[in-house]
Amino acid sequence: MEIKDDNPESRLLYLAMQGDKNAFGSLYMHYLDEIYRFVYLKIGDKLVAEDITEDTFAKTWESLPRIYKKKETIHNLRSWLYRIANNLVIDFYRKRKPIENIDFVKPENAPMLEESLVENELSDQLARAIRKLSSDFQQIIILRIVNELSHKEIAPIMNISEGYSRVLLYRALKKLKRILQKGRDA
């Protein structure tokens, strides 16, 4: 297998596929927060989200030799990671009921000013509303709006076309708006 791209991520991945743990550790740190956010917004529990994030990378590491032996490569590591994370979230929900009351994790070292309190409250409200959406709607909002992936990147993760990804985003935002509206009315 040869490195087709010359970017640092491809190099790190190539080394990781040869068993270099440090290279894989660097990739882990690069994607940690992104994957954590994706999992946390779907699960709503800080500790579980951290565990699932770690598991996502452990599972990726385990599958690397298999891919290497087939003389293949992971063309899109990000999409690969999201798919594994999503499967782990599904497994988690199969085993456990969703957690209703979540604790929003505020960025550490941030002063607890009135403004940030309001911001936290808003984020908490949004996170709760997201969890009330269907899995597809959750995923499209987190991937496109929160994690800022393009529809081109989202399509292989969700196994849909780019066009449908756009439609899905619109529907998801509409549904989310309705949920938030209901919450305010109540």
Place this chain on the structure above:
Amino acid sequence: MKEPFEKVLEVCIEKIEHGYTTIEECMSEYPQYQNELREMLPLVNSLKTLKSMKASRSFSNNARNRLIENLPNIPVTFFVFIRHLYKKQLFYLRRRLYMPQIIISILVILSLLVGGSYTVQAAGPGDLFYDLDRAIEQTRLRLTEDPLKSITLQLQQATERLEEAETKLRKGRVDDALDALVAYDEALTNTSKYIEDVQNLNRETLRSMIQEELALQQGTLNRIRLSWPEDAQARNAYQNALQRSNMGADMLLGPPEIIPKRPSEDAPQGPKQEDAQGPNEEVTQDPNKEAPKGPNQEPPYGPKEDMQKGPVNQTP
């Protein structure tokens, strides 16, 4: 041509993301979707705040080291495999290689234990494990402290001898069957001696127990009789066994008079006791003379010496 709203929304989101435009500018750029954009774009902006969410610092700080420590060493190429082998880091792989051997060994040991104990248990005269079987029986007997339990065990072992004789006979191994019958005779003699030596036994319980076991033995003896070959030596051994069994509880316990009885019971039992005592007492003194005869009406013979002499000289 009117652009679909999904596309317009995407364009606006992208432009706002990169800081090229604002919500208001976007709404004025697409007046036909003004209402929808007014509804969606502020929500998108609010959702952007969620991007500040991060894993806790305590988790992030050690995340890299923790993951690296927990990742298993997976050799991906032949050379890496050799390197791992050289470094003796293949414990995981070795364990996987050894597992089938370990499982097979456990299965073999288990089958030997289970099958072996069954083989020993089922061994009869002439079998490889017969001596071992007898040795185990003797050990069990020595370990039994309760006299009543010991007698039960001895009687069960005698029954087992008879069953061995029956099995051997069915297989056509007459010599082995003869050995089993001699062993049966010995077992009953030993039991009789043991009962004589032991004091303070509940005689009534003992008698009923012995009778029960002897009834079983009688059944086996009858089956043996039906399939016994017309051979003088064999008949001789069979007669001995039958005689022992017929003598039953009286032989093992001695005459019934030794059983303590209430005075009121003595009178009606008088004549019966005499009847019972007569032959039994004589049998214990000299079984060759007066012992009860078997179905063929042939005289019984002593246990072992008589057999060795041969039945020709002894038969009247």
